[in-house]
Amino acid sequence: MSPLQLCLLLSSLLFCVGLVGALARSNTILVLLGVELMLNAANINFIAFWRYGPNPAAGTGVLFVLFAIAVAAAEAAVGLALVIAVYRHQKNIRLQEANRLKG
């Protein structure tokens, strides 16, 4: 098995762990962290294809990963601020109980 296939298997399994976590847990913070895991899996794919691709000198994969990390950081900040806002309104962060648009 080539190293590229191992990298792709790693990123696929990490994506699925994040997917199961995001679907199965009802805690909002853990769902957000599951989504972050899926983003990280996508970054691993970019790096793997940059490393074993035909033209690694271009560096496109590295630059894309840098931008993706920046966007993921912004997403985490806004998501956790939303978690705090929801907690202030209803005093818990279970997703099933966050079903009102106006608190």
Add this chain to the structure above:
Amino acid sequence: MNLALILISVLILGSAAVALALRNLIHSALLFVGCWAGIAAFYLWAGAEFVAFAQVLIYVGAVSMVVLFAVLLTRQSDAAEPMNPDSFSRFMRALVAGGGVAGILVGAILGTPMDVSTAGPAPTLTVKEIGGQLMGPHAAALLIVGLLLTVALLGAVVIAAVDRPEKSEDAS
């Protein structure tokens, strides 16, 4: 070479799976730090040093702190009823969905012939080259990302800020 990759994979997947299965949120957040550090180790293994250090700075340093703050600010008091255990059927359905996706992806990866040049040495991309590319062809994207970060962090502060007292009096 492959042994190091397998060890890193076991570290990443194990800490991620245990973190998403735990009940204690603080333990989960600390295990996620280990998972992100493992991903940084993968980037180092693949030869992308700059991305590895960016991952350490942003995820292991910043995002984990934000997550810990959110966990501590939204902690239930001990007197509150403990969180209901997630329903078993929902977990099974999530497991079926994730397992299906995993089966499809793994089958596709293993069934695809990949005749890439795996024997070549690790490509080297110096920080100078990355900086040149960021300032040259990708300057517009860099500016947009800076604007996006500014707007997103200001929005996060506005969303998480405490309501003014007169507003709550109006609401009541």
